[in-house]
Amino acid sequence: MTDTAAVSSEFRTPPRVVLPHLSPAQRAALDALIPCVIDGAPPGTEARADLVARCDARLDALPPHRRAQFGLALDVLGGRIAVSLAIASPRRFGSLDAAQQRRCFGRWLDSPLAPLRSAAHSVRRLILAVHYARPEVAEAIGYAGPLQLRSPQVPWEGPLPGVSRPDEPVARGPVVLPTHIAPPPLPRGVIPAVAMRDDLHRTADVVVIGTGAGGAVTAARLAEAGFEVVVLESGAYRTRADFDEREADLTEKLYAEGGLRTTDDASVALVQGNTVGGSTTVNWMIMLRTPDFVLDQWATESGVYGMTPREMSPVFERVEREVHASAVPEDAHSANNRILLDGARSLGWKVSTAQINATNCVRCGFCGVGCRHDAKQSTLVTFVPRALTAGATLHADTHVDRIEVREYQ
Known part of the structure; x- marks a missing residue:
């Protein structure tokens, strides 16, 4: 904000860049790593190929440099050097038997070499995220469908007994839960x-x-x-x-x-x-309010002004009410x-x-x-x-x- 002129803004919609898919070698490495991450991984070539394809598609949400990082992680984990560092066997990961692969991957996860450890954890996070997005897995863990809310499964789910009170954040008594919600019109602005x-x-x-x-x-x-x-x-x-x-x-x-x-x-x-x-x-x-000792530290060590505990108390109270x-x-x-x-x-x-x-x-x-x-x-x-x-x-x-x-x- 300025007293002399308005802020100028320019909006441009850049063309979407479609990046190439993972290379065949990277896909093969990902396929071999899946059983090390998921117990009872999807059996059969077709099911595993589907999970690999879903992982590849999920990478589209990442910026180019992060997608490249995943590709590099798969190159490293699928190669001989990473395997040699883990189990002293100069072979590619895909050529190991199942027991060797699990031992190798487990050592990567706890490796003292930060790049190797990060690569293993990155691939693990991707596989888990995509696996639990599969419809059959979601159904198995209790998802009922987009028009059916999942019923309370344990005592601490659902409305509480009694009558709702304005000073409480929770609902009490019988509450009719919606099964279908029509999309509202886009708000003005x-x-x-x-x-x-x-x-x-x-x-x-x-x-x-x-x-x-x-x-x-x-x-x-x-x-x-x-x-x-x-x-x-x-x-x-x-x-x-x-x-x-x-x-x-x-x-x-x-x-x-x-x-x-x-x-x-x-x-x-x-x-x-x-x-x-x-x-x-x-x-x-x-x-959570910012603790008083943190506000005091900001004032004394960083020169922040206008944010002492006394000055911030009414600000916190106002936002909490709103x-x-x-x-x-x-x-x-x-x-x-x-x-x-x-x-x-x-x-x-x-x-x-x-x-x-x-x-x-x-x-x-x-x-x-x-x-x-x-x-x-x-x-x-x-x-x-x-x-x-x-x-x-x-x-x-x-x-x-x-x-x-x-x-x-």
């Missing part, structure tokens, strides 16, 4: 990338990148203050009608790089939302949480129930793939609609490549 037929150049008072916890709140505050706001979001605009509880499919649609994002060396997985609402659409709703953050009731905890609470209290430790940002949560357990019930008070249902109502424009499926700073006279 939301522009998906497919709607842009030509390059666009426009100005605004403020350009906000991202619609997560930071971007959406910023956009809403500024739009409601009268500024002209443009919001850019790399993910698609999706609603409760899209959140059909198919975990594997939605992970690919709602997470950055299809749920396969990692650090550059592939050693750490980065679970980051890539949809309108950002990670607030797919997180587990725990509302997203209906309230404590999880005592009778809403799972068995695991109950053990932690009761154990800590019996030891005399200080323990408290967490706050979550929800209204009438039915405890279905699918928080990580979007809330079908709109109970989760993510920015998708709170601050993004507020920004749009105040006149903001949201460009979805719009990736920001660079930011140029220009001086205006």
